[in-house]
Amino acid sequence: EAQVTQNPRYLITVTGKKLTVTCSQNMNHEYMSWYRQDPGLGLRQIYYSMNVEVTDKGDVPEGYKVSRKEKRNFPLILESPSPNQTSLYFCASSQAANSPLHFGNGTRLTVT
């Protein structure tokens, strides 16, 4: 089954404790992206990747890092999480940047 898999689904952590949210897709998609979703603000793009070893900032990249060492994986790293990063995070992939996106089921992060 074609899918984007994120882990974990729920994560509660404390300020400053480094964490990684994993994302993997099995569709051989070149393009992958991370979004955060907050009430009233919709989905906002954090980072995206056009291919292996090629990444760039989206609209809200501060406090986040990503890497793309393999085509299928695109982890999101929070080196020093802060409470304002409490949000619902989605990973997405597509055949190309202008193709419809396939989303994972989200990771709900709470930073206290």
Added chain:
Amino acid sequence: SQKIEQNSEALNIQEGKTATLTCNYTNYSPAYLQWYRQDPGRGPVFLLLIRENEKEKRKERLKVTFDTTLKQSLFHITASQPADSATYLCALYTGGFKTIFGAGTRLFVKA
């Protein structure tokens, strides 16, 4: 910068009626526009894509229109069912490897 506006108020309709959701955008018209459905606790799911040279697109009970003069897209669900209750998101590919999303409109279909 490009912005998308969707009605933040929930839309409540009776089963069997047609639901119409609105997406307005500012600035330039995108090459195409997409609609997604999102259920609580789940990721958005792609529904339809309409190009700027297409006035209307249909898929089963769904219909999307695209008016580049008004800078608006309308999303219709005909013969609505309670299972259609969800949040519907409008999205634009802005170029530069970015797709931006509206905040979505929540639809409730009552039996």
